[in-house]
Amino acid sequence: MVRFFSHLVRQNVRRCVPSIRGQYLPRQYQPILHMRSLHDEVPSEDLDRDSHEDPYAQHSNNNPLLKEAPQGPLVEDTDIPIFFRTKTQSSFDNAFRFPAPTPPMHYEPDKVVYIQGFLRKRKDVGSRMTFCDVDLGRTYPEVQIVSTWEEEGSYQHVAHQDLKTISPHSPITAMGTLKKSEKTSGSEDSTKQRFDLKLRHIKALNTFPKDIIVTKDALWPPKFRHLQLRFDPDLRDRLRFRSSIQFELTKQLMSRGFVNIETPLLFKSTPEGAREFLVPTRRPGYAYALTQSPQQYKQILMAGGIEKYFQFAKCFRDEDHRADRQPEFTQLDLEMSFASGTDVINNVSKVIEKLFNHNKCFAKGADGKSYIVYSENEVESLKENPASFSRFGFQHNAGNMVHMKYKDAMDQYGTDKPDLRIKTPWMSPIHQITSGHGSLFHEFVPQLTTLRNFSIEGVKLRLGQTPDAARKFMKNFMNNLPSTLNLTPGCTPAVFVYDSKLPLNGFSDLGEEGASVIERMSSSTWPKCVDGDIIVMHARKTGRHVGGSTDLGRLRTALYAAGVKTGFIPADRSLQFLWVHSFPLFTPDDGKDPGQGGAAGFSATHHPFTAPQTAKDVDLLTKGNPLAARGDSYDLVVNGIEIGGGSRRIHVAELQQYIMKDVLQMSNARIADFAHLLEALRAGCPPHAGFALGFDRLVTVMFDLPSIRDVMAFPKTNKGEDVMVGSPSKVTPEQEQLYHIAQHPRFKKKSQSAGGKAEAKQQPEAETETSNPAADSTTVASQEPAPTPEENPEETKILEQPTEEEEAAKVK
Incomplete structure (x- = not known):
């Protein structure tokens, strides 16, 4: 019985093979016949013939939708595939009957090929000639359909008539002979080949509606994201670029011994620090929580003996919606056993360096846009054509990254995410000018601040303009201060423009002694004042730095951006990497985030699993000064944007429980939420450290775009909504x-x-x-x-x- 059925299967396969044109064999027949592309076996001149039995022919006589094409004199074709022979056909039939496209490696002049793609606008040249471009996709050569006919009733005549009935932007399948095009490539990528397709047969697979108006500069609202994907080639290229970067990162990590392990998305509600989304269940009173990150799972993997772990993980956080935030996002998550924070930093630095030296993935053009490179030929072509691509690859310092302590970053740049492109001679770091009411500026202090304990800091901006132009620039800037600066109430920035024609060079409000202090300031990062220099002074409350930025730090970044926007400062498109480390282990609660819900009045800066940096920091915890303790944590910053962060973890259960109970003063019930993690640490968990790279942000930085929504296929709006599908929806x-x-x-x-x-x-x-x-x-x-x-x-x-x-x- 088994032999009988086996014989039937083999006989049916043999019957079907001769009738398949340019298609791969079905998967279920691969064990019987080796899978080979039939383009390699059928001569190119016979691709448009169908002299063998057609698999659909037995149904054609009984199907009223399959009518023969009108009879008439045939110019070249004596027989064609049944798909093109049918005069009328339903959409349902079209979905299954079209032939497979010819692979791009088989595109050669004078070769007959099948194509599939979207038809573009048609150009008619008289009644016997029509030109029309076809969008075949990024990996295919550029193809222009050339339709001509000489004799009525011929297949060329029928194809010409069919082409005129198909509306632009409709999906089509066509067949014809390739000819080398004399026209140069019209796309931005000058490395693409271009062919003319002498049309023999064409058929629409669906119809693009006439009520959708498509223009060159059309702006599609979020509701029509599918149309933006269709008609915005830059967006599609960014998604392909994202895919290639993900592949390259995976390859680099696996070559270093990391294992890709998926962790659950449905977790439990635990107070890690951010608001989370709950998923209700049919069990009364019980709900899942979508994971804020795989943090606890990956620490459990370390306790389970997995030495190196990574995954591209989906994370969910109910945060305030900003340009660089989404309720769901992707991060490259990794963890290492028997490792310190330095080990993780070294590994991540090497992976990033390899990524940015992978020139086959991308190149940045003279216009600042990034383009994907697919082949060695394209790479060599771009190198030989510097006019088209002035920068091949990226200028970056990934191979020699700067390391900086949190305190130094806050003192010098006023932010824990410094942009190293903002530097002298255009913009100085932050300098402390004086402190306290007993300073030389005691008469000027009331105009600056109402604080009692403060220090006065300043920055110098050099635009290379005249004093009058500098004053006009600052007037426009101060009149249009961004609301996102959130300056401290009671503190007002003071602005001075150095002008040698004015009394005391423009510092008369500071008095003679105060003006002399500014005049004498000179260093490598604070060059001696010249006409047109702008000095901005601001008061800051003395004490330990708290949070991610200061008022003057935010002003400094905004001033530099305004100078670049006006053209006074040249735009710097390089990528400057920086590791910031030695963050405070705890941060006072500000009421914006739930934190860990303890009664101590502060919460973990990163998360409650971060290990103290040194033994001295552990002593600070036990001696009642936890806010002075530093954590062994680190952030990776590029151009002022944090793209990732990590830390060495607490691997001893007793220390973890002590921080939760005695330092953060969490309740027993909340500590019980972490019982699974404490039990894993108690079972001899090795020392371990990890890192999470914001994958969306990384791709956004590479393209120099303002929002991570520009590198996502289906992002949420500022309200956390997907307008296209209508989520979130109301509960019934x-x-x-x-x-x-x-x-x-x-x-x-x-x-x-x-x-x-x-x-x-x-x-x-x-x-x-x-x-x-x-x-x-x-x-x-x-x-x-x-x-x-x-x-x-x-x-x-x-x-x-x-x-x-x-x-x-x-x-x-």
């Missing part, structure tokens, strides 16, 4: 009932009529504390879990209605 009453999210009024009414008012029992105190983090952070589920059936039997009678079978059984 049935879903509320099924997932116990909230009690709908109609169910409450039924409950009262069935058994009177039912009061839910109060949850025990420990359970209430456990559920609070989820209640504070949820954006999906309700704040209070629904009562269990045991707690509210009357309501259960209403919510759990008997089935039809149960009713029938009762009646019976």
